[in-house]
Amino acid sequence: MSRSGSLVNFSLWVNAFLVCFVLILALPKAEAWSKEGHVMTCRIAQALLEPHAAEVVRNLLPDYANGDLSALCTWPDQIRHWYRYQWSGSLHFIDTPDKACTYDYSRDCHDSHGLKGMCVAGAIHNYTTQLSNYKHGSSDRRHNMTEALLFLSHFMGDIHQPLHVGFTSDEGGNTIDLRWFKHKSNLHHVWDREIILTAASELYGKDIDLLQKDIQKNITHGTWSDDTSLWKDCDDLFSCPNKYAAESISLACKWGYKGVSQGATLSDKYFHSRMPIVTKRIAQGGVRLSMILNRVLGNHNQEIHVPA
Ligand SMILES: [Zn+2]
Numbered sequence: 001m002s003r004s005g006s007l008v009n010f011s012l013w014v015n016a017f018l019v020c021f022v023l024i025l026a027l028p029k030a031e032a033w034s035k036e037g038h039v040m041t042c043r044i045a046q047a048l049l050e051p052h053a054a055e056v057v058r059n060l061l062p063d064y065a066n067g068d069l070s071a072l073c074t075w076p077d078q079i080r081h082w083y084r085y086q087w088s089g090s091l092h093f094i095d096t097p098d099k100a101c102t103y104d105y106s107r108d109c110h111d112s113h114g115l116k117g118m119c120v121a122g123a124i125h126n127y128t129t130q131l132s133n134y135k136h137g138s139s140d141r142r143h144n145m146t147e148a149l150l151f152l153s154h155f156m157g158d159i160h161q162p163l164h165v166g167f168t169s170d171e172g173g174n175t176i177d178l179r180w181f182k183h184k185s186n187l188h189h190v191w192d193r194e195i196i197l198t199a200a201s202e203l204y205g206k207d208i209d210l211l212q213k214d215i216q217k218n219i220t221h222g223t224w225s226d227d228t229s230l231w232k233d234c235d236d237l238f239s240c241p242n243k244y245a246a247e248s249i250s251l252a253c254k255w256g257y258k259g260v261s262q263g264a265t266l267s268d269k270y271f272h273s274r275m276p277i278v279t280k281r282i283a284q285g286g287v288r289l290s291m292i293l294n295r296v297l298g299n300h301n302q303e304i305h306v307p308a
Helices: 003-025 035-047 051-060 075-079 083-092 120-135 145-158 187-203 208-221 228-232 240-256 268-297
Strands: 094-096 165-167 177-180 183-186
Touching: 035 145, 035 187, 035 208, 035 268, 051 145, 051 268, 075 083, 075 145, 083 120, 083 145, 094 240, 120 145, 120 240, 120 268, 145 268, 165 240, 177 187, 183 187, 187 208, 187 268, 208 268, 228 268, 240 268
Parallel strands: 094 165
Antiparallel strands: 177 183
16 A cells, blocks of 8 residues: 555544544534523523632633633533543433322432432532532542532533423433424423524524523513522522422423324424423523522531531
8 A cells, every 4th residue: 555545544534533523522412401501501690609609610610711601511411422421421311200290319310220329410419519528628639620510500400401300211302203393303302492492583583692681680670589589498408409300300291291292293382381481490590500509619607518
């Protein structure tokens, strides 16, 4: 083989590698709020941080994020297919028994091998504990605090997406193929992204920032302003994720799966009745993420019981 032939072969291999790499990065994010949902959740949370917690968050972010937590809130979705982070795949969701419409930590929070705690509620518990150690000044060298912040921020979004706590056999609606207006989609994706994009496009002139500002306005002095203290209510930081998961499967049954069958076409009626649920869950995710970060990274004297 000639030298130039080797070079051609080498460049083909490089190209093939790059194509594979791009394909891996572009794998469908089948089990996550869309980028938009996570960005909104994190922006809402960061705006509600108290000064000390806000400073700690800024210090934990890498320089290239420019102090913007939302810039890295989708990072756990980007790395979940990397070999090094494959263990994190089951941390984005919870599978519950078909039609049960309930969630039970000891029954449902495990990965496909049955390993306990390997679900989104267990992950929130774990990363809350790690960040608590940061506040207590013990430089916890076992854990990467930046990763803990990003995982916690992402999973607080995921646990509020109702179909992230869905039925086992349909993988949280992923295997329920349907049409969203005129294009092909699936029920999980409708809740991850389609409703958000349709809302932005139909009601906010395709400007997702306006949708987010509307959600924020309803938190501070609108529809939900009287509800936020109830949303934040949490006696035991480590068991509250179970409450959020139970809310999600309940909403998944009442609004997600209700009236939807394989091959259905969902359009205006479904969109208009479900959009308020999606925006409220994004608001709750953001408000509660700020509550957790203020408590574990803030400088008020509240002691946090850290389970062994
Ligand atoms: Zn996710």
